[in-house]
Amino acid sequence: MTTTGKPQIPDDTYEDLMQATARALCEHGYSRLRVRDIDEYFGKSRQLINHYYDGRDDLIEAVLKYLLAEYERGIAVGDDVDPEQQLHSYIQQFLYGPDIEDFDHWAFVMVLIELRSQAQHYPHHQKLHMENYRHLRATLITIIERGIEEGTFRDIDADIFATAIMHVISTSRMRKVCLGDEEAIEDGRRILNAIILPALLNEPKAD
């Protein structure tokens, strides 16, 4: 991951710096973040940061790319299982966090939400967030369309259902990390189980 006119950062240093910046963002928030806060987690010289990045905003853009890529990798679900299991796995990872080594999921969700909330001031960030949103939705649409074809899901509008699932989960995550609302994730699970999934699954309704 290079920055125009700047030398290429070695992989190990890159990984350490991204993690350090994300952790510093998480602790201090974007509005109060100084390069010296990143240093506390990075443990190397501030000059090294300036060697590879053109200041704070350039570094933040690199972190955003890193977090979104980690996130997309984490949420990926194999198509070696049936669509219902795939959907379950997607929801599980999106609601409770993917199981990635050395990846502090909720701390990074906090950073992503904060950067997203300010994206209107940073067109580059906005573009990255939109790409990520579209990527995650496309993954979900593919799963749902496969389920419709195979008869597991009803013949509904895959786009609307994919978007509905994302909206429910997105607000659950926001409530958990921003408001510290401990009921948020289970609320999301209950909404999906009680309203969205029964309307999607091709099985007799309880009522």
Add this chain to the structure above:
Amino acid sequence: MTTTGKPQIPDDTYEDLMQATARALCEHGYSRLRVRDIDEYFGKSRQLINHYYDGRDDLIEAVLKYLLAEYERGIAVGDDVDPEQQLHSYIQQFLYGPDIEDFDHWAFVMVLIELRSQAQHYPHHQKLHMENYRHLRATLITIIERGIEEGTFRDIDADIFATAIMHVISTSRMRKVCLGDEEAIEDGRRILNAIILPALLNEPKAD
């Protein structure tokens, strides 16, 4: 609205200052906001701001209270209509913005979302956001429970449906103001019309 140890701000000045601060927040974002940016919209002396508020964070807390109060007033729906109309009115105002004079709805939603995204760093803000969330949800639960009693709505869990409606709308608003996603509001409308409301309303299903 007084600040401990500070003189009470006159109503007119208060209204002007809250609007000016919200607009400055909207233009610059919290992370880049300086008191001089507020001055540009306020058009009065910076000393006047310091006369009534203990610095930037005290002022931001006052703005948050102001915006949430405006918002709750805007979203209020009368109970002189039947629950289905009440629910429709609530959704309409929450999705498209309440019709309040001199109140630039979407600009202020942007500010609220940005403050909310940083609420974990400001316990006072977090408390205000939680109170607002609970207030809006309680309003919706009351409408749904009345509809169940009167037989307009099915005998479902009002809490889950209220929360589902809020999650769908909340992400629609976030996508609109943060990502500039022009499809967001109509996506919210389609999810409610295609999935949530059919499961709530006590009427024969199309399928």
